[in-house]
Amino acid sequence: MSPQPPTPALPSWLTWWQRPFPDANTLLLPGQRPALVDTGFVGHAEETTAWARAHAGNIALVVNTHWHSDHVGGNALLQARGAAIAAGTPEADAIARRDPGCCAAEYLDQPVAAYTVDVPLDDGQVLRLGDADWEVVRTPGHTPGHLALWQPDERLLVVGDALSDYDVGWVNLALDGPDAAATALASLKRMADLDPRVILPSHGPIPTDPAAASAAALRRAQRLVDDPAGAIWYGARRILAFALMIREGISTDEIEPYLHARAWLTDAARLLDVNPEDLATELVTGMLGSGAIVLRDGRLHAAADHTPVAPEALRVPYPRAWPTTEQR
Template identity: 30%
Template sequence: MRYEIIPVTAFQQNCTLLWCDKTKQAAVVDPGGDIDRILAKIEEHALTLTKILLTHGHIDHAGATSELAKRAGVEIEGPHQEDGFWLEGLAQQSQMFGFPPCEVFTPNRWLQDGDTVQVGEHQLEVLHCPGHTPGHVVFYHKDSALALVGDVLFQGSIGRTDFPKGDHATLIRSIREKLFPLGDDVVFIPGHGPKSSFGRERNSNPFCGDNTNR
């Protein structure tokens, strides 16, 4: 499986284009905005977009989802249904943070812990990792040792938990019990900032690493 990170919106959110090199089928993860930039990358790589995947319902990750789904004629998978209230409030979020107006939508498929999603011939595992938001999910491709973690974990930091239904203890538990056990060699793409690995964060992250208080 191949991928390209496409920073979008004023928040420089890491929208990710994933694709199967054999079938040229692709998925876009967290299209927060800048649809023309995303579509240009799909065309550049001669791909066929087959679905949109969402880690959670915040505006910088989901703001352009409805428009992209309509323009490309594809379905939306994720996040977990616990983030339904965030998606219902996208219009208010766009006003609050100065984003372009966006349409409220309901995903074609809510995702649960243990589900899988298909991108061409590649299968990604779904892990429900609440804390930043209650319905946050992570996409994990075992064969590539790659995880798309949204705003759960960052290089040297963790997701905010001061939003409605956020919870710090739950977030730390998600990281330590769901993500770190996948293996130190797993590279992750966060919702913002540079990539890292679970091993690096276990060793050095001041918020959730092995040397922090449990």
């Protein structure tokens, strides 16, 4: 076997924090306007904020690649300490309306502390993050408001959940429509055309070969387009694994009632034209069989590496109960 190429060098003016689930990787850009890209899970908001402050002082701006719980969990705390929040316009508009579907938090049963968006971002917009200019690149698919960030001088590309060294982002055909996988594929093609020197993903390590990572992601995304049922199963497995991570597992007595109460499972069953109870059973059985989840002491746990979350950290209200901007 030929040796693996080295990880591309990062410029000295940024700090990269690779984090296990349930947190997204975090990019810190110190300088005249210290900025943070994504803020991890709400259960680790204090840790995220302390780390950012230790490396860059007070954060002026947070940019979210998208609004899922593992990317926006520190927003509320950082905003309370003076940071502005920037996000793609579709998500910024929904947050401003206090749409009950914000962050898909209730739909996915993933808690998110209430925050507001101060800076809506549009495609092509240039942001000063730290001491460098970055371009906003709209990359819908994983969510409709998903975005990437492009630094042309160093050819750095922050890709959010669009791809990683081993994966592509799951797509929600129930909420975002049957074309969501094709939309994600088109976004990946747009990012590949930038020919980045460094890809900075939200999960896993920095790919050693950006071109190979992009090519693999395009193949994976094409499979999701070609096999809608497979895309639905893929999303269901990812959502259940995350639920187990943030709850330190779910007991075998509780897992099926838990799944039967989930809107995402009901939607998946409808799209697959199966009974929700049968889908729940098959999902658990299949993930146990593949080793994606494991049984220990009467509880099902996600097998992937993850950081524990204190139970009390999950006790934040769903967006339908968030205070309005006038009440904050």
